[in-house]
Amino acid sequence: MFAKKKKPTPAISTASLPDIVFMLLFFFMVTTVMREVDLKVKLSPPEATEVQKLENKSLVDYVYIGPPMDQKKFGTEPRIQLNDDYATISDIRPFIEAKRATRDEQLIPKLTTSLKVDKETKMGIISDVKQELRKAQALKINYSSREGKEKK
Amino acid sequence: MGRNKRAIPEINASSMADIAFLLLIFFLVTTTMDTDWGIARLLPPPDENKQEDQVKIKERNVFVVLVNANNQLLVEGELLDISQLKEKAIDFISNPGNKENLPEKIHVSPSEAKQQISILKGGNTPAAAEEMAKWQNRLKTAEVVGxxxxxxxxxxxxxxxxxxxxxxxxxxxxxxxxYRNLREKMAMEKFNKKFDQLEKAQADAIKEVYAQRISEAEPKNVAGK
Known part of the structure; x- marks a missing residue:
């Protein structure tokens, strides 16, 4: 009988592979935001439906509050984190003032402080922080929260 | 003699993909796609002179929400589930039945506002100036929404x-x-549009009608060490 001649399967051309990869690369390069700080506290933000987007990230300062990552070393009590380090209530005012000093004068009223707080935290520590922010005249705040679905 | 021209060798591009992959993986790992969302609030300025700030507000105008350490809600003196809070707040803010125990309402129309402003023009006490500013604001609002x-x-x-x-x-x-519900409803009634599709002047006027006035009590020092 006629033995079928085996045709060698043609190699798939990979010439367009770099193009595809470059396209993905550019997408990620454009959308990327480098993480500015190493989180030292655990954060799981609460959910809310009435959330607004935080515009203009360069005008936002972050205050993190939550239980420490390293619970063996620092215990389980919620801690405040400013920049890269744990802080206490009294550090908040110098922190805000230092951040303010780096910005243009006319932008100061637009500065927002974003409170990124773990949902299990008690309000006591947050009230203290809010009092400090009031004293520092950082009145615009934002309670960071995830966008949740509206329950009907 | 004439050297024979050598063809320029083609650059091998097969490692291009590898380089690009490497970069891609780097950006994949470092990327955080989170855009920040949150509830925006304005803190009250610190009160240096406490006495002056104590404005008396009638009890019927205040909607008291208390939350205790067990996360239970006491709203206007009764225990309430959090799911009922919105309805209750809407009812309170708008007071549709003009009930005695819900907040007072004042009627504002452009002509009334103008009249009030002309009456207030004579006075030059700080209180009159404050009242004047309020009515001017109302006039602006009434001119947009009626x-x-x-x-x-x-x-x-x-x-x-x-x-x-x-x-x-x-x-x-x-x-x-x-508040958003009420604003949305009013936008529908007055302009037949969704609130975020309104023009700025219209949106501002509606915001003025249903102004968010959430006051947080000064934290009391309970058993402070």
């Missing part, structure tokens, strides 16, 4: 130091939702 009722509502939110942040945000969220 006649409306302004409710003298204030929401007072007070929480314990032991309240969880999650509950606090839920309460804030429900109250914000109540």
């Amino acid at each position: 006649d409306y009722w302004e409710s003298k509502q204030v929401i007072s939110l007070q929480n314990d130091r032991g309240t969880s942040y999650e509950t606090y945000i839920k309460v804030q969220n429900e109250l914000a939702a109540a």
Whole structure:
């Protein structure tokens, strides 16, 4: 009988592979935001439906509050984190003032402080922080929260 | 002699993909796609002179929300589930039945506002100036939306130091939702549009009618060490 001649399967051309990869690369390069700080506290933000987007990230300062990552070393009590380090209530005012000093004068009223707080935290520590922010005249705040679905 | 021209060798591009992959993986790992969302609030300025700030507000105009350390809500003296808070707040803010125990409302129309302004023009006390500014604001609003009722509502939110942040945000969220609902409704009635599709002047006027007035009580020092 006629033995079928085996045709060698043609190699798939990979010439367009770099193009595809470059396209993905550019997408990620454009959308990327480098993480500015190493989180030292655990954060799981609460959910809310009435959330607004935080515009203009360069005008936002972050205050993190939550239980420490390293619970063996620092215990389980919620801690405040400013920049890269744990802080206490009294550090908040110098922190805000230092951040303010780096910005243009006319932008100061637009500065927002974003409170990124773990949902299990008690309000006591947050009230203290809010009092400090009031004293520092950082009145615009934002309670960071995830966008949740509206329950009907 | 004439050297024979050598063809320029083609650059081998097969490693291009590898390089690009490497970069891609780097950006994949470092990327954080989170855009920040949250509930925006304005803190009251610190009060240096406490006495001056004590404005008396009638009890019927205040919607008291208390949250205790067990995350239970006491709204206007009754225990309430968080899911009912929004309805209750909407009812309070708008006071549709003009009930005696819900906030007072004042009727505002452009002509009334003009009349009030002309009456107030004579006075030159600080109180009159304040009242004047209020009526000028109302006139501006009434010129956009027409006649409306302004409710003298204030929401007072007070929480314990032991309240969880999650509950606090839920309460804030429900109250914000109540205001948004009312604004949305008014936008539909007056302009037949959704609130975020309004022009700025219209949106501002509606915001003025249903102004968010959530006051948080000064934290009391309970058993402070």
